[in-house]
Amino acid sequence: MSAVADVATECGRLAAALRELRESTGLSLAALAARTPYSKSSWERYLNGKKPVPRQAVEALCAMAGEPPGRLLVLWELADAVWSGRSAPPGPALGVPASRDSGPPPARHPARASAGPVRRRRRRWAAGAAVGAVVLLGLGGLALVPRGDGSPAGAGEPAIRNPGCTGVTCEGKDPKTMGCGGTGMAFTVAARTGRAGQRLELRQGEFCRAVWVRATGLRPGDRVEMRMPDGRTQHLAATGRQGVETYIATPMAAVDGPGAQNARVCLLPTSGEPECFG
DSSP, X not given: OOHHHHHHHHHHHHHHHHHHHHHHHTOOHXXXXXXXXXXXXXXXXXXXXXXXXXXXXXXXXXXXXXXXXXXXXXXXXXXXXXXXXXXXXXXXXXSOOOOXXXXXXXXXXXXXXXHHHHHHHHXXXXXXXXXXXXXXXXXXXXXXXXXXXXXXXXXXXXXOSSOSOOGGXXXXXXXXXXXOSOTTTEEEEEEEEOTTSOEEEEEEETTTTEEEXXXXXXXXXXXXXXXXXXXXXXXXXXXXXXXTTBOEEOOOEEOSSSGGGGOEEEEEOXXXXXXXEO
């Protein structure tokens, strides 16, 4: 496969996956630009494979979609290896070979002559290292992704530049879509692991001034309820992969100050008794 075909294939795979992920968020290009350090025109180029995508942009989009970044980062590694030239085979040796009728080859500086093999060895080493990194990511992608503040694999979220809401405007909205749970923007108030391994975390967003429950390891049909002292409630339910293989979050409830301490969280499993804390 030619270098041009390599770029088209790997870049196309990554761009297609990013487009699918963006569609799942329901966010426009303008909304992506408002919540990340990348402009609307940059996102258009990233999503259409016209421009190399920064790793941080992939992580930010995964965070807003609630998608563990492991699979997308594997595609990014493959595309980046092509973009950077790390996957290209070593080029031919410098110099023109002499024919039988020609004179002796031109003299080469000793230092330059010895530098060629060294450079080629370095290129081979870099290409091998890139392939090794991709293989490792493919075998254990989620395990290699930082897990943030002790949360389930894939739950760590990069900081979003401009959260989409604050205070009462966050009521009932998705914390992932609004960008309220980025690193350094929220903290876990309380956590509990259910009898069947379900993990629930009561989270408070300092910038968004809201609380929500983040859950993973749920079984299909499991439900989670968050009840505030004034009677407001927010719910989530595990369906398909959501909440089973990936984490999901309840809609947010607005709070002012340390109000999250008084929220009550209940796991309502498909079978067995409810488990509550808070």
